[in-house]
Amino acid sequence: MFHSEDLAIEVEALTKRYGQVQAVDGVSFTVKPGEVFAFVGPNGAGKSTTVEIIETIRLPTSGRVRVLGMDVTQHKRKIIPRIGVLPQGFASFDRITVRESIQYYAGLFGCKHADIDGLIKLANLGDKANAQFQTLSGGLKQRLGIAIALVNDPEVVFLDEPTTGLDPHARRAVWEVLLGLKRQGKAVFLTTHYMEEAELLADTVAVISKGKIVAIGSPSELIERNANYMRLTLKSTDARMLHALQRLHYEPDGDSLSSITIRIKETEEVYAILSALKTAGLPLPGVDIRKPNLEDTFLRITEDRLEDGARTNGRGP
Secondary structure (H helix, E strand, O other): OOOHHHOOEEEEEEEEEEOOEEEEEEEEEEEOOOOEEEEEOOOOOOHHHHHHHHOOOOOOOEEEEEEOOEEOOOOHHHHHHHEEEEOOOOOOOOOOEHHHHHHHHHHHOOOOOOOHHHHHHHOOOHHHOOOEHHHOOHHHHHHHHHHHHOOOOOOEEEEEOOOOOOOHHHHHHHHHHHHHHHHOOOEEEEEOOOHHHHHHHOOEEEEEEOOEEEEEEOHHHHHHHHOOOEEEEEEOOOHHHHHHHHHOOOOOOOOOOOOEEEEEOOOHHHHHHHHHHHHOOOOOOEEEEEOOOHHHHHHHHHHHHHHHHHHHOOOOO
16 A cells, blocks of 8 residues: 555646636546556647646646655655656757767756666667767657656656657667666656557556546556457458348448458357358358457547537537
């Protein structure tokens, strides 16, 4: 059991208003040391405002936010040296090297004893230590940004969309760096639009929509609670098969030119469907069964919120 003073981040009933706009509405959650916490939500959901309050950039309208046991409205000067931030779209000076970039920011932040070699090693940049920033790929630039965010050896690290625009290999290299931070016992606060990233890396995922936390838990817990179905894909485009499924009260999920996908709740349904198709004299197709992932869950949660909002505003049925 963690007490308030032992938590990396504690957010309680946080609100933020801009005139008549309620950007954040009663948000509460905690982040423990050594935890990767993914904060996800649609654009305009309140993510950035919440994170900026935690980082001491903005003041809350009401509620309480503590970082490392300290209130962000009262102890900003004590909090800042103990956190690290990688902003979205990080950039350094084109003509200085990786090593010089880390040294420059260490000096800028007053970190006289920064472990430059250790940061280069942690970010897996050893073979690029003397390469100029302008020659680095997008993934290497992001890994350098993470190294710079760690020059003060922070206890809490905020990473804003750290893999946006990167190719799959570069993304996975960044993920390895993030897991290294976790192994060091640092709290990692990750905002991302990539649900695969959140599912693979995060211990806890919080989904924010319209300023409210609408779901929170481990990736597996969220999937289990909010997407209690499987996807059955039949590798066929036979119109007779589609009609047979509709007679069984199954409607296809989406439009595909190469297959038919439906939702099922029990594996026994697969045998019943295939038996019905065989009885109807239809050729048995290739079959693929998959459980939903975090992206399916996220879409379901946020779509439900959008539909509820439309009904509230009189636009729904």
